[in-house]
Amino acid sequence: MRLIFLGPPGAGKGTQAARLVEKHGIPQLSTGDMLRAAVAAGTPVGQKAKAVMDAGGLVSDEIVIGIVADRIEEEDAQKGFILDGFPRTVAQAEALDTMLAGKGLKLDTVLELEVDQSILVNRIIKRAADAKAAGQPVRKDDDPDVFKQRLDAYNRDTAIVAPYYRQRGQLVAIDGMKSIDQVSAEIDSALDAVAAAG
Numbered sequence: 571m572r573l574i575f576l577g578p579p580g581a582g583k584g585t586q587a588a589r590l591v592e593k594h595g596i597p598q599l600s601t602g603d604m605l606r607a608a609v610a611a612g613t614p615v616g617q618k619a620k621a622v623m624d625a626g627g628l629v630s631d632e633i634v635i636g637i638v639a640d641r642i643e644e645e646d647a648q649k650g651f652i653l654d655g656f657p658r659t660v661a662q663a664e665a666l667d668t669m670l671a672g673k674g675l676k677l678d679t680v681l682e683l684e685v686d687q688s689i690l691v692n693r694i695i696k697r698a699a700d701a702k703a704a705g706q707p708v709r710k711d712d713d714p715d716v717f718k719q720r721l722d723a724y725n726r727d728t729a730i731v732a733p734y735y736r737q738r739g740q741l742v743a744i745d746g747m748k749s750i751d752q753v754s755a756e757i758d759s760a761l762d763a764v765a766a767a768g
Contacts, residue, residue: 571596571650571761572675574657576732577683579711579720580690581746582753586683587652589754596650599641601634608637615640635665639673650678658728663735679764680735681757683746687721 571594575583587598608616609623615636619629634656642651657663670676694717698708710716735741742760746753 572678574653574680578724581683581685587654597646598652600654601656604637604641631662635669639669660734663731680740682732682743684743685746
């Protein structure tokens with residue numbers, strides 16, 4: 571089961587991906603984690619990434635795809651994987667398709683958690699207020715201004731990835747505003763349908 575999770579920050583991708591990891595025994599691959607692991611391991615592509623990051627640059631699509639390509643060769647990803655936070659652009663989506671095809675692989679499906687963004691912002695504002703009221707530090711991701719910037723970046727750069735997969739018939743939209751268990755149930759039935767069709 572090779573799948574991609576799309577959806578804005580705060581939509582619940584991490585929560586749902588963790589449940590799928592447990593249920594299907596496949597790893598959730600976050601590009602940030604993979605990047606850090608490749609740099610730490612000193613792999614050829616990790617060394618390239620380190621040089622770019624040390625210079626304060628953004629890691630190129632080519633390097634990120636190289637890191638994904640290396641990571642999905644590992645033992646735990648043989649039954650499949652969940653890509654979270656990648657691809658972020660249509661160029662990355664196209665490069666991912668090409669890389670997978672080169673390995674004789676393809677994506678099974680792309681799940682998009684659809685959410686009402688104004689409600690998301692209100693949730694984050696409430697979470698930040700609750701943390702402050704409890705005398706706890708507000709997580710950087712829960713700072714409403716930071717969150718709005720992340721949402722703007724998502725809408726500007728990443729929201730266009732969903733139509734790319736929709737045109738290819740690979741996108742399944744999931745109502746991310748339901749309860750966590752209801753969202754999980756919708757995802758399970760979507761994956762069952764994909765497995766039955768495959």
